[in-house]
Amino acid sequence: MCVLMLFNNADQLSYKEIEQATEIPASDLKRCLQSLACVKGKNVLRKEPMSKDIAEDDAFFFNDKFTSKFVKVKIGTVVTQRETEPENQETRQRVEEDRKPQIEAAVVRIMKARRVLDHNNIVTEVTKQLQSRFLPNPVVIKKRIESLIEREFLERDKADRKLYRYLA
Template identity: 45%
Template structure:
């Protein structure tokens, strides 16, 4: 972020001015300002942890570090991380649904007719190399394949499934 270059033109900037010039969200600006203030690269007036629109920031020209290259971490909010992890989890679940469907069809295409327990055990064995599938998810995907007419229950013995070409 070009936050520090803003201070090339003016020695002191308000929080509100930084928000307007950078055109970022309040949370994103805070995540960059917090470490800069903690490492005392920027001075904040009045001092405190909260950021108000009228707070003034200026470069601390007395800043000195023994390290040649200073690494400043960016603070990420827990809300942002949890939202990203939920999105990632949903994407993984969607991908796994397709993988389970493909594996079920592959097993049924090879065997043509199979009982429920054998289908689940063979599918689990194949998928165990990629991830450990939940039996409830496999059953749900079997029902989905029946609805989409990839497989059907045997009319004589309901424990068996038949592959539909």
């Protein structure tokens, strides 16, 4: 909307002028301008030279021929690019970090109800409880159990190392 408001005071604006006036980051501004000028049938702005890509030396004009039979005009945003591999990796890491407390909470709930349980049954129960949200990795579940043991929520049985006891 702030891009369109600039055209109240000017008939033509360059990409640089829009960028300076709005201070919107370049990637977001390019996506916004693509949505306003490059989508057929919904081009509220005209762009010269006409192309799909937004360049630094492009000029934009208000499209006075634009009409719509609707009171509200919905302009969808153009999706320009997908996440790069490092961003994708970082996102996966953040998701794994966010899942850790959920896994721990499931383990504590199960152990609070059962008091004593062997490792395989805990993994099965946690997987069953969390499968509606995500499929937890058994290795991650084991690490979360180890973390709970360190923080003294659980303890290993002295006789059978595969048995865990809940500490109240």
